[in-house]
Amino acid sequence: MRIADRAKRKELTQIRQTQILDAASEIFSKKGFAHTQVDGIANLAGLGKGTIYRYFKDKKKLFSAVVDRGLEDLKNTILIEVDKIEDPLKKIETVMRTYLSFFERNSDLTGVLIHEQSSFQKRIAERYFEHYYGNVDKMKQIFKEAIGKGIIKDINIDNAISVLAGLLNGLIYMWQIENRSYKLSDKLSIVSKIFFTGIIRNEKRRKEYE
Amino acid sequence: MRIADRAKRKELTQIRQTQILDAASEIFSKKGFAHTQVDGIANLAGLGKGTIYRYFKDKKKLFSAVVDRGLEDLKNTILIEVDKIEDPLKKIETVMRTYLSFFERNSDLTGVLIHEQSSFQKRIAERYFEHYYGNVDKMKQIFKEAIGKGIIKDINIDNAISVLAGLLNGLIYMWQIENRSYKLSDKLSIVSKIFFTGIIRNEKRRKEYE
Amino acid sequence: MRIADRAKRKELTQIRQTQILDAASEIFSKKGFAHTQVDGIANLAGLGKGTIYRYFKDKKKLFSAVVDRGLEDLKNTILIEVDKIEDPLKKIETVMRTYLSFFERNSDLTGVLIHEQSSFQKRIAERYFEHYYGNVDKMKQIFKEAIGKGIIKDINIDNAISVLAGLLNGLIYMWQIENRSYKLSDKLSIVSKIFFTGIIRNEKRRKEYE
Amino acid sequence: MRIADRAKRKELTQIRQTQILDAASEIFSKKGFAHTQVDGIANLAGLGKGTIYRYFKDKKKLFSAVVDRGLEDLKNTILIEVDKIEDPLKKIETVMRTYLSFFERNSDLTGVLIHEQSSFQKRIAERYFEHYYGNVDKMKQIFKEAIGKGIIKDINIDNAISVLAGLLNGLIYMWQIENRSYKLSDKLSIVSKIFFTGIIRNEKRRKEYE
DNA sequence: CATGAATGAGACTTCATTCAT
DNA sequence: AATGAATGAAGTCTCATTCAT
Numbered sequence: 103m104r105i106a107d108r109a110k111r112k113e114l115t116q117i118r119q120t121q122i123l124d125a126a127s128e129i130f131s132k133k134g135f136a137h138t139q140v141d142g143i144a145n146l147a148g149l150g151k152g153t154i155y156r157y158f159k160d161k162k163k164l165f166s167a168v169v170d171r172g173l174e175d176l177k178n179t180i181l182i183e184v185d186k187i188e189d190p191l192k193k194i195e196t197v198m199r200t201y202l203s204f205f206e207r208n209s210d211l212t213g214v215l216i217h218e219q220s221s222f223q224k225r226i227a228e229r230y231f232e233h234y235y236g237n238v239d240k241m242k243q244i245f246k247e248a249i250g251k252g253i254i255k256d257i258n259i260d261n262a263i264s265v266l267a268g269l270l271n272g273l274i275y276m277w278q279i280e281n282r283s284y285k286l287s288d289k290l291s292i293v294s295k296i297f298f299t300g301i302i303r304n305e306k307r308r309k310e311y312e
Numbered sequence: 313m314r315i316a317d318r319a320k321r322k323e324l325t326q327i328r329q330t331q332i333l334d335a336a337s338e339i340f341s342k343k344g345f346a347h348t349q350v351d352g353i354a355n356l357a358g359l360g361k362g363t364i365y366r367y368f369k370d371k372k373k374l375f376s377a378v379v380d381r382g383l384e385d386l387k388n389t390i391l392i393e394v395d396k397i398e399d400p401l402k403k404i405e406t407v408m409r410t411y412l413s414f415f416e417r418n419s420d421l422t423g424v425l426i427h428e429q430s431s432f433q434k435r436i437a438e439r440y441f442e443h444y445y446g447n448v449d450k451m452k453q454i455f456k457e458a459i460g461k462g463i464i465k466d467i468n469i470d471n472a473i474s475v476l477a478g479l480l481n482g483l484i485y486m487w488q489i490e491n492r493s494y495k496l497s498d499k500l501s502i503v504s505k506i507f508f509t510g511i512i513r514n515e516k517r518r519k520e521y522e
Numbered sequence: 523m524r525i526a527d528r529a530k531r532k533e534l535t536q537i538r539q540t541q542i543l544d545a546a547s548e549i550f551s552k553k554g555f556a557h558t559q560v561d562g563i564a565n566l567a568g569l570g571k572g573t574i575y576r577y578f579k580d581k582k583k584l585f586s587a588v589v590d591r592g593l594e595d596l597k598n599t600i601l602i603e604v605d606k607i608e609d610p611l612k613k614i615e616t617v618m619r620t621y622l623s624f625f626e627r628n629s630d631l632t633g634v635l636i637h638e639q640s641s642f643q644k645r646i647a648e649r650y651f652e653h654y655y656g657n658v659d660k661m662k663q664i665f666k667e668a669i670g671k672g673i674i675k676d677i678n679i680d681n682a683i684s685v686l687a688g689l690l691n692g693l694i695y696m697w698q699i700e701n702r703s704y705k706l707s708d709k710l711s712i713v714s715k716i717f718f719t720g721i722i723r724n725e726k727r728r729k730e731y732e
Numbered sequence: 733m734r735i736a737d738r739a740k741r742k743e744l745t746q747i748r749q750t751q752i753l754d755a756a757s758e759i760f761s762k763k764g765f766a767h768t769q770v771d772g773i774a775n776l777a778g779l780g781k782g783t784i785y786r787y788f789k790d791k792k793k794l795f796s797a798v799v800d801r802g803l804e805d806l807k808n809t810i811l812i813e814v815d816k817i818e819d820p821l822k823k824i825e826t827v828m829r830t831y832l833s834f835f836e837r838n839s840d841l842t843g844v845l846i847h848e849q850s851s852f853q854k855r856i857a858e859r860y861f862e863h864y865y866g867n868v869d870k871m872k873q874i875f876k877e878a879i880g881k882g883i884i885k886d887i888n889i890d891n892a893i894s895v896l897a898g899l900l901n902g903l904i905y906m907w908q909i910e911n912r913s914y915k916l917s918d919k920l921s922i923v924s925k926i927f928f929t930g931i932i933r934n935e936k937r938r939k940e941y942e
Numbered sequence: 943c944a945t946g947a948a949t950g951a952g953a954c955t956t957c958a959t960t961c962a963t
Numbered sequence: 964a965a966t967g968a969a970t971g972a973a974g975t976c977t978c979a980t981t982c983a984t
Contacts (some may be wrong), residue, residue: 272482
């Protein structure tokens, strides 16, 4: 019986954690760190304020946990989707699609990552890059393969990846600023079109930039 | 003499305003709105706390003034630079260069615009788009001209501009997250290369996306 | 057990309220609204500053609560005492005695009601007259009965009551100004003597005023 | 020329003083001491803030000067009027009338004297009693004369005067609380009627109190 | 002498965190 | 283990007073 009890206990703890993180994610995203009150998170989670502190040392740790969970999810989601695909270009396209739809589904996280540079710059950046570079190796391989096969141009891979990341993050940022008033994934086709083929049609002019 | 006095007074007032806005911009950018203390701004400006409140009704108004001044500057800077150029592609490239180097020079503003979505979402968005769309008309003309002359592809102009904006903002965002550890304007060549000509070399594969 | 707990909780809340109101009443009376610090009230009540704000939204609301409680007490005290008496003149005398001894016992309230016309004019006046006219109906009946029975002169009742109120309040005001250096209730006999029978002895001269 | 200049200077100083006291009186009365800003007084007086401080050491001293000037006026006004009359009862009636109409004319002072017990209790009380007892001697003589001539009852004179003062102050207090919504001097007839002859008609009952 | 810009002490209020129940 | 009442440090803003012009 003891063991079953202990299992139950652990499960309950797990559920509580999730409850709290969900509530925290929602409110942090809407109001930002400073304007979020722990009271509000407790209420939304349907728990007492003291309980929050039993699960997270303080407000900052709770915020970090929200960020960590989000980026961990993001990384896993991308890896799973990418591994299903063979063709390098399609892989890159899948990364783009998965990235955008992840933030569309978890729009809470958008706010959390965009605000709060100040106090959490280091934390977010660390975590973000842990995720980012966790994926970057994979991305590098994909780009390398595509260059090797002569599919894409022989450009500096790091820079290309950094531009791609900037492009996606920028779209999410604009979407957030415009109050998420449109479907983020609708931008996918234009983004991949421009990223892959550019906007110049005139061959002669294109040469100037290649 | 009176008139000279009054002129002097006005000038001093102008100087104070600038002093305060400079200090505020710096600290708001570093610490974000919530963690910035008015006292700190006063000290950095070499003024008393009360003086800040003599010039700006409260902390929020001061913050907004920082944003307003920044975006106004940005708009003017871009318009001036673009008007010097004739060729449409070069114009677009100039917008990109000017935008990036503006934030490089006024890196204070970067933080201010990136944080504080929550409390100032409306204010920033309004101002940002006032600036943004103030420039967008000009951008549309440039794109239209380029399409008309057959220089660039016949794509949806609004979407192209929004992708360009996202691309630039995303770069700035990444730069900020990476602690401005490199020269932002160094990214210009790769960005314009990709934006203008894309990354696919293989003609056949390129067709899939065009 | 739960119910007992909840009852205890409620009781504690009641006790805190009273603690705070008592402390507030004392300090507001001594120092007036503006010079009273919430800190001071908290200390006197043996509570933290934050606790005061848990019970009362802000300093103004706390002040109003002090006034409200005081006037409610006063009204009840008077009604209870007056109902014990039959004879109209004795009733009026009882109102006078009860009014004076109420302020003698609750001298805190004296200061509170006398100061703070400015900021709380409306609030105090409203509450005061709520109390005042709550009692005035009763007073009118008493005067009417006394006139009907030929005990007192056929004067304008409203005016008589307003003079009586002024007389009592004026005595309290003088007593307050003179630092409560004598027993307020000692004035009762002379006041009732003058109010009831006047000061003129000479019959002929008395006629001039009747 | 020097002497004329100096005279002019002195006169200007006098005018400034009056300007400031008038403005101060008005605002202190409306808003009370704490809520009155020196800025407001300066503006109403049409002077710079610094000038106020040239004439009065600080805000408290200015307030006291307002009170002092008011009570000095009151005392003089009463003395002048009373000296015109012969008959003792008429003299008392004249004090009552003059007192009430003084506050009716200088309603600014009403507020000033009623609020601000707290910080100025001592100051006001001192000044008030300086005025009060400055007049009380005169009043005592009047009462003594009236008693000597058998016109009024042989009551304790101090008490009678204190009741009279309370009665008048109470009327002014009620008038202030009711927002000066009626003519204060209209209360004179009923007040003097009650004060002089009382309210009991029934001879037998009257005996109970005499 | 008059002015009003500058100052900073001081007061209210909020809210993260603790801890007794 | 869960709760939420209590706390007080910390932050914003006001305004009497000063002083350079």
